[in-house]
Amino acid sequence: MSFGTYKDIIEDGDTLILYFGIGNLQAIIAKSAAKTNTKYGSFLHDDFIGKHYGEKVFTAATKNSKKKGWAFALFPTAELWTLSLPHRTQILYAADISLIVLELDLHPGSVVCEAGTGSGSLSHAVTRAISPSGRLYTYDFHKDRTLAAQKEFKEHRIESIVVSETRDVCADGFGLVRDADAVFLDLPSPWLAVPHARHAIRPAGGRICCFSPCIEQVQKTATALRVNGFIDVETKECLSESLEAKHVRMQRIEFDLSGEDCGKSKRLKIEGETEGSLTNNLHKLLGNTEELEREGSLDNNVPKVSLTNSSTSNYKFDCPNRSSEYTLVPIRTSTVGHTGFLTFATLPYKED
Numbered sequence: 001m002s003f004g005t006y007k008d009i010i011e012d013g014d015t016l017i018l019y020f021g022i023g024n025l026q027a028i029i030a031k032s033a034a035k036t037n038t039k040y041g042s043f044l045h046d047d048f049i050g051k052h053y054g055e056k057v058f059t060a061a062t063k064n065s066k067k068k069g070w071a072f073a074l075f076p077t078a079e080l081w082t083l084s085l086p087h088r089t090q091i092l093y094a095a096d097i098s099l100i101v102l103e104l105d106l107h108p109g110s111v112v113c114e115a116g117t118g119s120g121s122l123s124h125a126v127t128r129a130i131s132p133s134g135r136l137y138t139y140d141f142h143k144d145r146t147l148a149a150q151k152e153f154k155e156h157r158i159e160s161i162v163v164s165e166t167r168d169v170c171a172d173g174f175g176l177v178r179d180a181d182a183v184f185l186d187l188p189s190p191w192l193a194v195p196h197a198r199h200a201i202r203p204a205g206g207r208i209c210c211f212s213p214c215i216e217q218v219q220k221t222a223t224a225l226r227v228n229g230f231i232d233v234e235t236k237e238c239l240s241e242s243l244e245a246k247h248v249r250m251q252r253i254e255f256d257l258s259g260e261d262c263g264k265s266k267r268l269k270i271e272g273e274t275e276g277s278l279t280n281n282l283h284k285l286l287g288n289t290e291e292l293e294r295e296g297s298l299d300n301n302v303p304k305v306s307l308t309n310s311s312t313s314n315y316k317f318d319c320p321n322r323s324s325e326y327t328l329v330p331i332r333t334s335t336v337g338h339t340g341f342l343t344f345a346t347l348p349y350k351e352d
Helices: 078-084 094-103 121-130 143-155 194-200 215-227 275-286
Strands: 015-021 024-029 035-038 041-044 056-058 070-074 111-115 135-140 162-166 182-185 206-212 231-236 241-244 247-251 254-256 265-270 304-309 315-320 323-327 331-335 341-347
Touching: 015 035, 015 078, 024 035, 024 078, 078 094, 078 121, 094 121, 094 206, 094 341, 111 121, 121 135, 135 143, 143 162, 182 194, 194 206, 194 215, 206 215, 215 231, 215 341
Parallel strands: 111 135, 111 182, 135 162, 182 206, 254 304
Antiparallel strands: 015 024, 015 070, 035 041, 056 070, 206 341, 231 341, 241 331, 247 323, 265 315, 304 315
16 A cells, blocks of 8 residues: 555555544554554454455454444545654644645656655655655654654655655755755754755756744745745745534514514513614623624524613613524634744746
8 A cells, every 4th residue: 555546455564544533543554463452442453454444443352341442444645644643743734734735836746855854744745746756855854753754654655756864954955956846944944955955946947845933934044045046935824723603593683663562572671771782782682692694694684673762761672582593604613823934935947
């Protein structure tokens, strides 16, 4: 099995992702007669081998408990690997990775230089984008991280399109001269590697991306890019926001300023209100909800309230005892915080 080639049946030596639930995944390599212990129980690898990817597999029965745990055996993708890989460094996630692949214009046959292999999260996404005829040159300053990445590339059978080396690209460059279509830098001082990136990119031109968590790094990198002939320098920040749309049943409120009786109604008395604050206090009738969708959610029925003015200047709201279904605007439930800035630039065509 290769991360770049899909197949349906799990075989001995294949990588698979155990899915226990949302945000709870584990990557394993299926090996005959092997066993993986989890908090849900022990999984025998022979139970995976021969099954289809996506099947539900149960843990082995024990003498002490007849209750079995289970997991789905999923085909490994770059996205699933990002969520289940062993962290050797901080990693890039799908939001940033998708923007990087798009902005660098990666496609089958592209040659890419990556400085800062780390845990290999971006590397797997890049190999999928450039396979089968592309090539990824990825470098890391730390030898142990390089060896761990090389082992994973071999296990995932993508070593044919990945060259992984231990190298200080800020001092020694990429070892590639005018052959790369794109360069990615995830370094503490990316501006030091920009001159080497310029020499690595083809004469026909190419793209570069620098990932930096601090704006001061961005400022130095942007200056280095312009000094070295890069154009169209721009910095982007990609944040992920979760939205939730709710479909609820609420009491429909009708305005009837004529004072006529609305029939059977539910009355609510609000003390000391003035006509000018009437709109604000309708929120008390609706409850603690977000704003209603401004268009298309009130089915053509404008909410109405029956209003009468008492001698004590109190306002009474007569609301029909009826309800309607409304769709609320998406509600922000969480926003993932800042991870880093992505600075992109283009090296234009230059004659030899």
